[in-house]
Amino acid sequence: MMNELPVFQAQALASSAAVIRAAFDQSGVVIIKEFASAEECAALKQRAFELIDEFDIDAHRTVFSTKSQAHSEDDYFLNSGGAISFFLEEEAYDDNGRLRRSKSESINKIGHAMHDLDPVFSAFSHSTSMETAARAVGFDDPLLLQSMVIMKPPGIGGEVTCHQDSTFLYTDPESCIGFWLAVDEATLENGCMEFIPGEHRGPLRRVFRRKPGGGTEMADLSADPYPEARRIAAPAGTGDLVIFSGRTPHMSRANRSARPRMAYTLHMISAAAHYPKWNWLQRPTAMPLKGF
């Protein structure tokens, strides 16, 4: 049983890729310290706030919740695989329909194609250091599928319930890997990521798919509960990258602290794997997926 997560320095991505690969295969998650500089994180953060400034919150009031999935019936959400879309915190509005917080503190996340559509996020996502990280965990033919800025704003940022990313980004064979960057320091107080290492060898519990007649559904594949007692917190400093398998269960608690916890997360799949038409995330045909 694993009681800590494997941690490496960023230089090891190039110099000790085989060791990182072995640790990743063993635990389904690795932490890469100081992957991005403070300046890179500041630039991503500034760009996220600029995008939010340009967003018309009254035009799109889609709330994102990992508890209710109510957003998933919404075209704004279903079309966001080829867009830069904004989703609001569950507690964003008061009973009178007024925002409780500023616009930027009401946003849950931005997604899901900023890695191709926004110049700042695209440059970071398609960088040689990101490619080195992808190759270190065994990708021969990565395609950049999905990107999100998770805002987790102070005081109001909601919980992300325990899940496996292959539920949402399924391929046959499964190939999804997440690359999660701490743009702000993530601690136990502001809702850092938590993982169940080794559980990438357990079953995929569910798939989230589009229904033939419209709408979406969550279909159960396995009744095995997540072994929550084995869950380990992954506090991360600004610029640390956490890489995890699409099968590794993970979550993050609500941010009830006074400190922000912004993260940028990128999900890749293998070009050789089949990407079903029933996955919720579909790209417009004019926007094929790209690698590095």
Ligand SMILES: O=C(O)CCC(=O)C(=O)O
């Ligand atoms: O940033 C978070 O709190 C959750 C992110 C997540 O679940 C993911 O990147 O797959």
